[in-house]
Amino acid sequence: MKTYDIIVIGGGMMGTSCAYYLTQEGLKVALIERGDIAGGTVSHTDGYIGASEKQPGVDSMQGAESMKLFDEMRKTFDYDFEYATNENDDPIGFVYFCDSEFEFEKAKEQVAKNQALGIEQYAVDPYILQQLEPNCAKDLTGGMWVPKDGAVCPFRVAFGFVEEAKKTGLLDVFTRTEVLDIKQDPNTKAVQGVVTDKGEFAAPKVVNAAGCWAPFIGAMVGMEVPIEPRFGQLTVSEKTGKITQNRLALEYGYYLTKFFQDGERPIDPLVKAYNVCLNITSDITGNTVVGGCRLFRGFSIKSEYRIISAVAQRGIRYYPMLKDFNCIRSFAGIRPFSLDHLPIVSDVEEVPGFYMACGHEGDGITLGPITGKLISQYATGKPLQFELAKELAWSRWQGRDIAAYKKKEEENSKALKAVEEAYLASLEK
Amino acid sequence: MARIDDEMLVCRCEEVTVGEIREAIAQGAFDVVGVKRRTRAGMGLCQGRTCEKMVQQLISMELGVAPNETGVSSTRPPVRPVSYGALAEGVF
Ligand SMILES: Cc1cc2nc3c(=O)[nH]c(=O)nc-3n(C[C@H](O)[C@H](O)[C@H](O)COP(=O)(O)OP(=O)(O)OC[C@H]3O[C@@H](n4cnc5c(N)ncnc54)[C@H](O)[C@@H]3O)c2cc1C
16 A cells, blocks of 8 residues: 555645645655546636735735745746736736725725735725726726735646645655545544545545535545535636736625625626626736636536626626627636635644645635645644634634534525526516 | 657647647646646637647557547637627627
8 A cells, every 4th residue: 555644635726735835844745636636626717816805814814925925936936837927027916996985995994904914905096097907997986906916827836836846756646536535543533544446545644625525525534514616707818918907807896795795786687696796817828817706506617608798798897898809718617615714724633634725715826825835834743834824723613503604605695596586587578 | 650749839829839748748637628727738719629639649649548538628608709799798
């Protein structure tokens, strides 16, 4: 039987990052992935990285910490993961659009809170908005500018982690290998290894980095993991050059809908029915990626035509010139939504040797590096990268009523479904 | 069969060469989608209509598997390029 210091389950953003940082600590790692590296959510996503799309506190802090690691990576990795920079070699920044007084007020509140934490973020008036994004609509209420946020090519980051980790000689990658069970000591519950469709692997430590599928891995050691798939869909244009000026642009509603706080947006019933909010960026390759939405569709990643249509509407609302460019494809993905909006990153007291690196919802590209780093610190008993990281630990779920969280999530999901059904019914009339 | 030159262009839309595809396979790609993610081959305007067969043959040769075991690219709507203006009005 093959024996390792630690086994990482899942070759997505989290799994590859864990594998990388664990090999940097000198551990012999097996990375086990049932499909190909980067075959899961990390290939069905945008590549926005930053601190601004998170709630002020531990959430925005982990974003800021991860940005520091990305900055290290871009200097040390041979593998190019398309870290986007401006003419000063700095990250390109995010711009948020506010389409109502309500949104602008919310944005100002967020700015004040994050500034207090030392995160650079500004509320801007329509005049400055025009300077930042000359192609955007002229009638917006205001916006928010986050100069230090940036972008990467998500799956290239995952491939980069693997290629850089291989250089240590400490990483073995097993693709097309599915974990079916986890072996535990019957008395202490300590993990001993995993059972896969290609045989058994032994290790005293196992990391659950299975994204949306983390609950199935958790169940193998008797844990109920509160993570649900949250659907998103994007479109890609033909080569457009710079519609956005080297920046990532989002409507502020994209942030608000994440936390179910969007209030009333002045939008078309179709856009409302599919909970669509604009995020748009003209990327390094010259294509423009236009999204997105937040829905609950189980594990489906099928693109839907009505959503494409709503995304196109939202894109044209903020960037009128988009209407003349062609869309060449659309794709969808599922975010591993942890029911309290924070990822789960830590060891697990009741299962010695078991670690959780999952539940990053819409922030898993940003949070890839910091998560792998923290897991490497947990696994080697080193101090954590930043103090507040303790708040991400699995232990917060102990004693919580998971069923109540699930019920609340179901209500949110039902409310969204009801809006969609009302819309479809109105079409039939 | 003679070895195809590394310099040869396979995906014209994204300018990907045989050599880059071989490197992707050496790094672990085992199907068309894996090659596409690692190299961008098939991601351009034609969405792989021109180069997919060639990519399949390269994987087949490098890994010693049958070409039909190398997978196909997932087809994603819209089937043809359509303007955002038309899409916004519900034309597909
Ligand atoms: C439309 C969309 C837009 C997004 N935009 C952004 C963004 O701009 N910025 C950002 O930071 N985040 C964004 N996200 C979120 C981000 O993509 C995710 O949080 C992140 O990709 C999750 O990574 P992961 O490693 O946890 O999951 P995954 O990439 O899904 O990896 C999990 C892996 O585990 C494997 N696996 C599962 N079960 C098993 C098993 N039994 N055995 C072996 N392997 C197994 C799977 O095959 C999979 O490869 C977006 C997400 C979506 C859907």
